[in-house]
Amino acid sequence: MTKPRGMFDDALLMARKDLQLERRAKIGLGQVLPFAILVLLLFAFALDPDRGVLKQATPGLFWVTVLFSAVLTLQRSFGLESEDGILEALRLTGMSPAGIYLGKVTALTLELLLLEAVLAVGVAVLYDTHFIGIPLLLVIAFTATLGIAGAGAVYGALAARLRSRETLLPLLLLPLLAPVLIAATRGCEVSLQREAMSGWPWAALLGIFALVYLTLGSFLFRPLLEDA
């Protein structure tokens, strides 16, 4: 036997395993990404007669699409953990619950950031968006995604215990993520120079959301795992 693992070792192990699962099953690439692009397309079809409205609404449409895609990604990620007694097996390993949580958040954040990068290209092509203020956009994308993954992992674990998890997860999660949606949308609007004020306060607000979600999640994950 080797020495007991620390929380960050557990997080790294868990994240690596989740990314391995994605590489093997390709659910994100094969299902979530096409879904997200389809939603962007539908918005374009719905708002095309008035191109001005589409351009005006681009940041909001982008983040709504990210949220819907995040729900699908979370359902997949925690659905796997609730199959075949995996949650029980994880409890038997003695892994740190906070480590498991942080590992899930890390993998989700990476997967969602990749999705957002592809969606950004989609937005540029379909909505004729010209990206300016790139550093601010990148910070907003990172902090918002961390917040979505941080809150999503808690609710994903909660919903994984329930039979009706497919319908309950969005009902529980989307209201909680409304502040992230608003702040990320406003921050992107500013960054794309649709408004003449600095976008950094929005990025800071998103950072605070992410920090709060991650701190609460690290503490809440233990009872969630215990009651699984």
Place this chain on the structure above:
Amino acid sequence: MSALVHLRSAVALIGRFPALAGVDLDVYPGEILLLQGPNGAGKTTLLGVCAGLIGLTSGQAVVLGEDLTANPRAVRRRVGLLGHDSFLYQDLSVVENLDFWSRAAAATVQDGRAALERLGVSSRLFDLPVYSLSAGQRRRVSFAAMICRRPELWLLDEPHAGLDSSGRDLVDGLMAEASASGATVLFASHELDRAEHIAHRSVTISGGVIIADSPRATELGSEP
């Protein structure tokens, strides 16, 4: 000799159903104990309680010297559970699963590979996803994931299920080896002909209570 598993008036509810309704049980180091009884008798719940996964509603449970109510996590990392579920990620390959579960349990990747070899899992299966394996092959991989962490207490629910005759002999051999090396084995089985040759003691459970405790497996409590 002090008991490795010590249950007194153990009551466990699954929902509102009393799956254990007052169990008294002592299991000693190195012992191989057969749990027998009809479906729904409480065998799986009893194994779950001993693993620290199912909490008691009332009563006392001390396993591996730890009070399960106070510190179930300290017990969990020292037990190995083979349940009805595979405890494997279906989309990961055999070696990816073993690498993950061995490292998660603070064992080494080499421990995982050695366990696969011990269970007779052919190396041609190593890179296949678990979902593509047969039930018997999957059972062997699950068993390997359990033993790679070198548990002090083995909790096996129908360990022979899905295995061919060579696999069943292998499982019997592993249980005997574990016992000889000081580990303790609790296993639930309906295959009494085979189980009575391996077990040192047999306990029959029915309706959530122990109704017979005999030094050797008998025909008691056979499937109705």
